[in-house]
Amino acid sequence: MQAPRFKWHIVVFLAPAVLVYTAIMIFPLFNTLRLALYTEADQMRVFVGLENFRTLFGDPRWAASFWNALGNNFWFFLIHMVVQNPIGILLAAILSHPRLRLAGFYRTAIFVPTILSFVIVGFTWKLILSPIWGIAPDLLSAIGLKSLYAPWLGKEEYALTTLALVSVWQFVGIPMMLIYAALLTIPEEILEAGEVDGITGMSAFWKIKLPLILPSIGIISILTFVGNFNAFDLIYAAQGALAGPDFSTDILGTFMYRTFFGFQLQLGDPHMGSAIATAMFAIILIGVCIYLFGIQTRLRRYQF
Amino acid sequence: MSSRSLSFALLATTLLAGPAWAEDVTLNIESWRNDDLVLWQEKLIPAFEASHPGIKLNFTPSAPAEYNAILNSKLDAGSAGDLITCRPFDASLALYEDGKLVDLSGLENMKNFSDVAKSAWQTDDGSATFCVPIASVIHGFIYNKDAFEEVGVEVPETEAQFFEVLEKFKEDGSYIPLAMGTNDQWEAATMGYQNIGPNYWKGEEGRLALIKGDQKLTDEQWVAPYATIAKWAPYMGDGFEAQTYPDSQNIFTLGRAAIYPAGSWEIAGFNSQADFEMGAFKPPVVNEGDTCYISDHTDIAIGLNAASPNQDAAKEFLNWVGSEEFATLYANALPGFFSLSDHDVTMEDPLAEEFVSWRGECESTIRSTYQILSRGTPNLENETWGASAAAIKGTETPEELGKKLEDGLASWYAPHQK
Numbered sequence: 001m002q003a004p005r006f007k008w009h010i011v012v013f014l015a016p017a018v019l020v021y022t023a024i025m026i027f028p029l030f031n032t033l034r035l036a037l038y039t040e041a042d043q044m045r046v047f048v049g050l051e052n053f054r055t056l057f058g059d060p061r062w063a064a065s066f067w068n069a070l071g072n073n074f075w076f077f078l079i080h081m082v083v084q085n086p087i088g089i090l091l092a093a094i095l096s097h098p099r100l101r102l103a104g105f106y107r108t109a110i111f112v113p114t115i116l117s118f119v120i121v122g123f124t125w126k127l128i129l130s131p132i133w134g135i136a137p138d139l140l141s142a143i144g145l146k147s148l149y150a151p152w153l154g155k156e157e158y159a160l161t162t163l164a165l166v167s168v169w170q171f172v173g174i175p176m177m178l179i180y181a182a183l184l185t186i187p188e189e190i191l192e193a194g195e196v197d198g199i200t201g202m203s204a205f206w207k208i209k210l211p212l213i214l215p216s217i218g219i220i221s222i223l224t225f226v227g228n229f230n231a232f233d234l235i236y237a238a239q240g241a242l243a244g245p246d247f248s249t250d251i252l253g254t255f256m257y258r259t260f261f262g263f264q265l266q267l268g269d270p271h272m273g274s275a276i277a278t279a280m281f282a283i284i285l286i287g288v289c290i291y292l293f294g295i296q297t298r299l300r301r302y303q304f
Numbered sequence: 305m306s307s308r309s310l311s312f313a314l315l316a317t318t319l320l321a322g323p324a325w326a327e328d329v330t331l332n333i334e335s336w337r338n339d340d341l342v343l344w345q346e347k348l349i350p351a352f353e354a355s356h357p358g359i360k361l362n363f364t365p366s367a368p369a370e371y372n373a374i375l376n377s378k379l380d381a382g383s384a385g386d387l388i389t390c391r392p393f394d395a396s397l398a399l400y401e402d403g404k405l406v407d408l409s410g411l412e413n414m415k416n417f418s419d420v421a422k423s424a425w426q427t428d429d430g431s432a433t434f435c436v437p438i439a440s441v442i443h444g445f446i447y448n449k450d451a452f453e454e455v456g457v458e459v460p461e462t463e464a465q466f467f468e469v470l471e472k473f474k475e476d477g478s479y480i481p482l483a484m485g486t487n488d489q490w491e492a493a494t495m496g497y498q499n500i501g502p503n504y505w506k507g508e509e510g511r512l513a514l515i516k517g518d519q520k521l522t523d524e525q526w527v528a529p530y531a532t533i534a535k536w537a538p539y540m541g542d543g544f545e546a547q548t549y550p551d552s553q554n555i556f557t558l559g560r561a562a563i564y565p566a567g568s569w570e571i572a573g574f575n576s577q578a579d580f581e582m583g584a585f586k587p588p589v590v591n592e593g594d595t596c597y598i599s600d601h602t603d604i605a606i607g608l609n610a611a612s613p614n615q616d617a618a619k620e621f622l623n624w625v626g627s628e629e630f631a632t633l634y635a636n637a638l639p640g641f642f643s644l645s646d647h648d649v650t651m652e653d654p655l656a657e658e659f660v661s662w663r664g665e666c667e668s669t670i671r672s673t674y675q676i677l678s679r680g681t682p683n684l685e686n687e688t689w690g691a692s693a694a695a696i697k698g699t700e701t702p703e704e705l706g707k708k709l710e711d712g713l714a715s716w717y718a719p720h721q722k
Contacts, residue, residue: 043402061682061715131543132551154487154545156699244489245545246690246699261373264490265674266683267394268373 033281035274052275066276068247069255070283072160076251077228079164080171085220087168088175089213093205095176096183107180111173118170122237125166129153153238156248163249167234171227175220182216183209215299222291229284232257252280329617330360332385334378336371337604343637351633352624359617379404379609386612387621390435390605392424393674399607400427400434406608407432411619413626420508420668421644423675424602435605436625439634439641442659443499443599446566446574448559449581451479455562459585463532466588470539473562481539483561485547492533492692493685495565498671500587501529502597507669515676517719521710522703530695530702537696545697553577568659569603571640575655584658586666600668602644680716687712 039048056062091110095103113121129136131151140149152162186209194200194208232253235243241263243250258266260273333344344363352361364385366374372395378384379399388405390396399405408414409432414422417437425435452459455476460466473481486492505511505525513519519526541547541555556564557577564570566584574582589596606625608618624630631643632650639653642660651657673685691705700708714720 061712126548129546130548130551131546132541132555137543149543151543151546154485154543154547240488242489242686242689244487244690244693245697246694263686264683265394265678265685266681267398269681 032274032277035271036278039271052272056275065255069250069252073229073251075160076164077225079161080168080224080228084168084172085175088172089179091176092179092183095180110176113170114173118233119237121170122234126238154245156245159245160249163234163238178216178220179213182213186212218295218299222288225287226284329614330362331387331614331618331621332362332364333387334375334385335365335389336368338365341365347633347637356620382611384609386609386614386618388607388609390425390607392602394679396425396435404610405434406610407434408436409433411623413623416626416645421602425605435607436622437602437605437644439604440600440602440644442568444566444584444586444659446564446582446584448562449583451562460588462592463588463590474539480541480555480561482536483552483556483564484540485544485552486693486696487546487548489689489693491549492696493689496533497529497692498599499565500532502599502669503587503589504528507597507667511669511672514672517722522706527702527706530705534695534698568640571655572638582655584655586662596666597669598662598666599671601670682712684713
């Protein structure tokens with residue numbers, strides 16, 4: 001009897017990914033969690049336990065900033081859920097229609113913004129919406145709706161929604177592609193069997209296709225959730241680190257950036273910044289867990 | 305080991321052999337002023353190297369927004385240049401307290417600078433000065449002379465006249481009276497509040513009283529400027545809420561606006577962009593005959609990296625920075641950045657000359673939020689940005705803003721907790 005040989009090649013093949021991922025993701029993540037438990041006093045790093053979190057949630061100013069950012073983040077997420085994902089599903093349903101011509105062109109055109117840099121998207125939309133050089137006011141006045149125009153990015157009440165919609169414009173291609181792929185995997189036989197039973201047209205979509213793509217919608221929702229609660233770039237590119245006007249577009253990402261790295265005269269505080277990053281991590285973790293254990297396990301799967 | 309002994313050997317020969325071997329000394333300068341690269345390479349460096357054979361200079365700027373972060377990591381890693389361009393107040397003070405910058409109080413040409421000029425790069429008690437002041441920027445208003453002639457208005461002296469001029473432009477309709485937006489927030493604070501404010505809080509008197517805690521941000525003189533800038537809103541362009549800083553600059557230099565609330569740093573850019581004649585006027589006083597106050601803000605200085613191996617050569621250079629030759633070269637190459645030294649510098653640019661002439665007529669002060677008061681969280685400077693934008697947009701009343709700022713300051717600053 002010979003003991004089975006240790007399969008060295010598995011280790012060798014896994015090593016690059018594990019090493020790189022550990023070095024640039026896992027180690028920084030745990031180090032950030034650790035950093036949140038320290039503070040700096042007299043240029044020495046001292047352990048303070050959960051003191052930073054007590055400041056973050058207990059001090060009225062820190063707490064107000066935090067809840068403001070969290071609330072904005074939820075609004076940002078909500079807009080994506082009610083605008084981006086239904087539109088993505090609709091576009092996918094239209095694209096998968098067998099008689100649509102130029103489907104490839106539409107698919108590409110709608111997906112292209114997704115691969116653009118945030119900086120380009122932020123800057124372009126800022127110009128489009130600019131009251132001075134932008135084409136938005138001119139376009140509206142061309143159809144006689146000039147009165148509807150407002151300097152959206154500069155108004156507290158509209159700025160966040162506007163940016164959320166810009167982000168929707170950029171990323172609507174992702175749910176569209178995922179749903180499109182899911183729709184393509186539905187076998188013709190099922191639809192034909194439905195037709196025999198008298199289910200055609202819209203009701204075929206609601207009664208056959210939608211239940212079959214629900215798992216994909218679940219995945220998209222969780223991707224949207226994680227992406228939105230990690231968002232930072234678009235707000236930073238369009239409104240700067242102060243997330244103006246008057247912090248109305250401040251989300252957790254910009255709040256963390258400002259605290260961690262400092263801004264203008266404000267010196268950076270890596271320890272409070274880490275505390276915020278830890279809170280973000282916790283929120284995302286809880287959200288993902290709710291999805292995985294509460295929803296994912298209850299979704300019914302169909303095997304064809 | 306061998307490379308280390310080699311560097312010791314080189315250092316020893318440099319020190320012993322003196323000028324004959326001094327070609328070896330190259331000083332690297334860290335800076336955020338990448339706009340000034342050409343100026344350094346074509347004017348300052350040749351001028352210095354001509355008069356100081358044996359010392360070579362290498363100007364290596366980085367992007368302004370990243371400068372502080374890059375510099376700090378370079379200093380920690382020991383790879384920073386010999387000379388460090390200093391931001392005013394706390395950023396540099398923190399470096400000095402960490403032992404990263406050398407005390408330069410003993411430098412010969414330091415005598416050429418006044419106490420106010422040095423205040424931005426001193427310890428709180430003024431005992432040590434760690435950077436040689438280079439330049440300041442002055443606030444005021446730049447106006448389109450052609451537009452003023454066309455509409456037939458005079459340069460305003462008092463606030464009432466200022467609003468009359470704005471009203472005339474509004475009636476006339478061919479120019480946006482005031483080129484400013486609130487999108488970037490800092491314009492509202494820096495070119496609005498800090499520009500006209502010193503006339504209300506009486507410059508240094510109010511600023512120092514605020515630091516001591518004798519005055520509060522809820523006092524009339526600190527709240528009134530918010531009420532005044534709130535009255536600017538009707539004269540700003542359509543959709544000013546989303547107008548950015550570059551938008552404002554372009555509107556003015558394209559000749560579409562009459563008055564631009566400015567800082568003198570705009571002069572060089574405006575000279576190359578605008579094809580009409582420009583003039584400048586100082587912040588209008590409240591009542592005729594009042595003493596005028598201007599914000600003459602200490603902005604840039606240069607210090608010595610404590611870890612630099614070339615201390616003597618670097619000190620020689622820093623001494624030159626305090627000289628009249630440097631002041632004249634710098635002020636003329638960069639109109640709008642005014643020398644902080646006591647040398648009588650002649651400037652050729654008429655707009656810059658206009659700005660600097662106010663130093664003789666008015667009392668100078670610096671931005672109220674920069675010294676000490678922006679050390680804690682919430683940060684008074686950043687809060688002032690938001691407050692100024694809110695005042696102009698009218699989303700909060702001046703009294704509410706004053707109270708909010710005072711509460712924020714009092715939450716961490718002991719002199720305001722009484």
